[in-house]
Amino acid sequence: MGVLPRESTVDVLEKRLREDILAGLHPAGSYLPPERELADEFGVNRTTLKHAFGRLVHSGLLETKHGVGTRVRDFLRLGGADLLPMLVGHSPDWIGEIFEVRRTVGELIAERAAARATAAQVAELRRLVAAIADAEGGEAAQLADAEVHRALARATGNRVYVLLTNTLFNAYLPVRAALVGPFVDARAAHDRLAPVVEAVAAHAEPAARAAAGAYLAATERIMLDDLAQSRRRRDRV
Numbered sequence: 001m002g003v004l005p006r007e008s009t010v011d012v013l014e015k016r017l018r019e020d021i022l023a024g025l026h027p028a029g030s031y032l033p034p035e036r037e038l039a040d041e042f043g044v045n046r047t048t049l050k051h052a053f054g055r056l057v058h059s060g061l062l063e064t065k066h067g068v069g070t071r072v073r074d075f076l077r078l079g080g081a082d083l084l085p086m087l088v089g090h091s092p093d094w095i096g097e098i099f100e101v102r103r104t105v106g107e108l109i110a111e112r113a114a115a116r117a118t119a120a121q122v123a124e125l126r127r128l129v130a131a132i133a134d135a136e137g138g139e140a141a142q143l144a145d146a147e148v149h150r151a152l153a154r155a156t157g158n159r160v161y162v163l164l165t166n167t168l169f170n171a172y173l174p175v176r177a178a179l180v181g182p183f184v185d186a187r188a189a190h191d192r193l194a195p196v197v198e199a200v201a202a203h204a205e206p207a208a209r210a211a212a213g214a215y216l217a218a219t220e221r222i223m224l225d226d227l228a229q230s231r232r233r234r235d236r237v
Contacts, residue, residue: 009044009048010048010051010052010055013042013044013048013049013052014052014055014056016042017052017053017056018056018059018061018086018090019090021056021061021062021072022061022086022087022090022091023090026072027072028072028073028074028075028076028077029071029072029074030071030072031068031069031070031071031072032062032069032070032071032072034069035049035050035070053070059083059086060073060075060078060079060080060082060083061073061075081167081171082167082170084098084167084170084171085170085171085173085174088171088172088173088174088175089174089175092175092227092231094171095172095175095223095224095227096224098168098171098172099216099220099223099224101168102168102216102220103213103216103217103220105161105164105165105168106149106212106213106215106216107209107212107213107216108161108209109149109152109153109156109161109165109212110152110196110199110200110208110209110211110212111205111206111208111209111212112155112156112157112158112161113152113153113155113156113200113208114199114200114202114203114204114205114207114208114209115203115205116155116156116157117155117200117201117203118155121151121154121155122155122200122201124151125148125151125152125155125197125200125201126197126201128144128147128148128151129148129190129193129194129197130190131144131147132144132145132148132183132186132189132190132193133186133187133189133190134186135183135186135189136186137186138180138181138183138184138186139177139180139183140186141183141184141186141189142176142179142180142182142183145182145183145189145193146169148193148197149165149169150162150165150166152165152196152197152200153165155200175227178223178226178227178230179223179226179227180226181222181223181225181226182218182219182222182223192215192218192219193215195211195214195215196208196211196212196215198211199211
């Protein structure tokens with residue numbers, strides 16, 4: 001087993017500042033205290049502080065203007081979906097809102113795929129969904145399931161759906177291990193998703209939408225229950 005990397009001072013400072021911003025201690029539009037004051041407060045030098053600022057600027061939480069200062073960016077007004085993994089890492093409460101979008105987009109993707117999928121894409125979907133049943137372990141089944149959804153998005157012929165699908169999966173990364181529940185039984189995971197693929201293969205648009213809705217609702221219930229249980233265990237510690 002390799003040695004786990006240690007957090008640097010910049011890592012710790014970046015995390016502390018990020019949590020303070022996301023918790024609202026530094027509201028959107030407000031300026032952070034002067035660098036010298038912040039460096040003294042955290043017990044770091046100004047070079048370390050600048051490195052942490054640079055990371056937070058890159059992530060979309062801060063903006064700096066020479067001679068003016070460093071201001072908290074209004075990420076809810078100006079930010080994009082690329083912020084979701086960070087926001088989920090800060091607060092799992094974001095997962096419920098992500099799931100709402102997941103249901104809406106997922107149903108639409110299945111409907112569009114049923115209308116537009118080619119014979120080659122149908123064959124790919126059937127191959128990928130069969131791989132879920134053969135997966136060894138919940139994580140492998142979870143990853144196999146994700147590949148089916150990526151293929152469904154490609155079958156719509158609309159690349160924006162592909163990017164939206166990738167964005168939603170990326171948003172899960174901070175808590176992915178806690179969302180493995182629907183995939184622990186690989187055969188059951190296959191059986192939940194297979195009706196979506198078969199409706200797409202039959203080019204049955206309403207049936208594909210309905211099957212996707214049923215799949216998404218069922219997996220969402222399992223994942224939210226698992227997250228709630230995980231939170232309760234953590235609170236008892």
